[in-house]
């Protein structure tokens with residue numbers, strides 16, 4: 279699916295028919311339009327024209343969670359994208375699955391864009407649990423230890439290489455996750471090339487935000503969720519995301535020095551950064567910038583030949 283704004287048509291629709299319309303995506307192939315999705319403030323509507331060439335519009339072959347075996351065989355992927363999130367409180371106003379939604383949506387859009395230029399990428403189902411050991415005071419926040427994450431990654435890699443998929447992009451959207459040591463170890467055990475992507479770092483988006491500060495349930499993250507899942511966001515409940523000032527400034531702000539943050543002490547509403555200037559439009563612009571950054575990475579990696587440095591499998 280190539281996201282395309284319909285420009286003049288959207289402006290006309292917004293003015294005369296539906297002021298809450300944010301934008302529209304046209305999913306088209308060389309054979310014609312498959313479907314059009316309209317994104318409103320609080321919902322999305324997909325319209326499939328009667329002449330659509332697509333019988334499975336809602337199940338593209340690159341989203342494995344909803345694809346069939348026949349579709350997967352047609353795609354014959356050589357590159358897999360594994361979104362990885364977390365299940366944790368996100369302020370008072372965002373869902374626990376925020377990081378999962380962000381990773382999965384970015385992965386789906388980037389894979390769609392890459393496959394439009396001939397790649398054979400597949401999006402794996404997202405891993406919903408992350409490293410959250412300092413947030414276990416929050417009701418129903420789930421922590422996945424590094425050793426468990428390592429085991430999950432190892433089994434995913436072990437499965438993929440048996441099917442001829444020798445390149446994996448681990449698309450992380452939770453700041454507490456850290457995969458570099460695991461990637462090194464897993465690559466020692468399997469003939470696969472693994473890339474770590476920190477989704478929120480793909481592009482500088484500070485110019486899109488009123489308050490680019492904070493790093494959790496802030497304006498940045500709230501904008502993305504207002505774009506992706508507006509009906510899951512409860513802005514009326516949003517706190518200020520105020521951070522507790524550090525009493526140990528050398529420990530907290532010396533470059534290169536890191537220590538875990540005790541989340542209960544760091545913030546009252548579990549957020550860090552004021553979310554109240556967030557909008558869906560900002561979220562859409564952020565996602566577009568991230569997709570624009572990630573898609574070329576997938577294209578390059580999917581087309582790399584063994585030995586093309588740094589694509590070296592040993």
Ligand SMILES: [Zn+2]
Nearest residue numbers: 376377495499
């Ligand atoms: Zn998050």
